[in-house]
Amino acid sequence: DAKTTQPPSMDCAEGRAANLPCNHSTISGNEYVYWYRQIHSQGPQYIIHGLKNNETNEMASLIITEDRKSSTLILPHATLRDTAVYYCIVRLMHSGGGADGLTFGKGTHLIIQP
Amino acid sequence: EAQVTQNPRYLITVTGKKLTVTCSQNMNHEYMSWYRQDPGLGLRQIYYSMNVEVTDKGDVPEGYKVSRKEKRNFPLILESPSPNQTSLYFCASTALPEPSNEQFFGPGTRLTVL
Numbered sequence: 216d217a218k219t220t221q222p223p224s225m226d227c228a229e230g231r232a233a234n235l236p237c238n239h240s241t242i243s244g245n246e247y248v249y250w251y252r253q254i255h256s257q258g259p260q261y262i263i264h265g266l267k268n269n270e271t272n273e274m275a276s277l278i279i280t281e282d283r284k285s286s287t288l289i290l291p292h293a294t295l296r297d298t299a300v301y302y303c304i305v306r307l308m309h310s311g312g313g314a315d316g317l318t319f320g321k322g323t324h325l326i327i328q329p
Numbered sequence: 330e331a332q333v334t335q336n337p338r339y340l341i342t343v344t345g346k347k348l349t350v351t352c353s354q355n356m357n358h359e360y361m362s363w364y365r366q367d368p369g370l371g372l373r374q375i376y377y378s379m380n381v382e383v384t385d386k387g388d389v390p391e392g393y394k395v396s397r398k399e400k401r402n403f404p405l406i407l408e409s410p411s412p413n414q415t416s417l418y419f420c421a422s423t424a425l426p427e428p429s430n431e432q433f434f435g436p437g438t439r440l441t442v443l
Binding site: 258260318319 | 333364366369371372374417419421431432433434435436437439
């Protein structure tokens, strides 16, 4: 799986959009970008994933650059409950064979300020 | 409600005393796995299972056993726990093949081995 680089921490004001960057310059053509988050000591929670097109769901938007070497997770209206560690992961979509462990790096600790 | 449950949530034990951490999911998922999370090391996969009676080692399997006799259950067994197995453990499951490949995580089990 390709390596990712994220800032260790970010602050965002409540109600504003939180934009979390991720660099994945060694991503291969068939690797997806996944985002998970983990609220303190709880189980990680899936947010969104994408291959090359921008994606949006009820939680967030994912913007992937045209060269796919970086992406941005956008939480459009951050709330205090969005304070968590956010993990950007690049990997092959599960093919049904072999180990499929998610490799979580250190992520970005997003702190939403009231 | 779709969920992954783990028991116990907290456990303090002593070196060498066998223990089992249970994991159960109600989503009929084929794939289940165990992770441990340690400060500075992120999430690391211990064992995974592609389906009933099919299990394999992840990145850090030493000192652990698993079994998959039923689709919904995937217990983690520590035959002779040692202090270096003090950690936060997560069970996860996902359907195969699954376009979204979202992994659902349990709430975690905090284990302390004295």
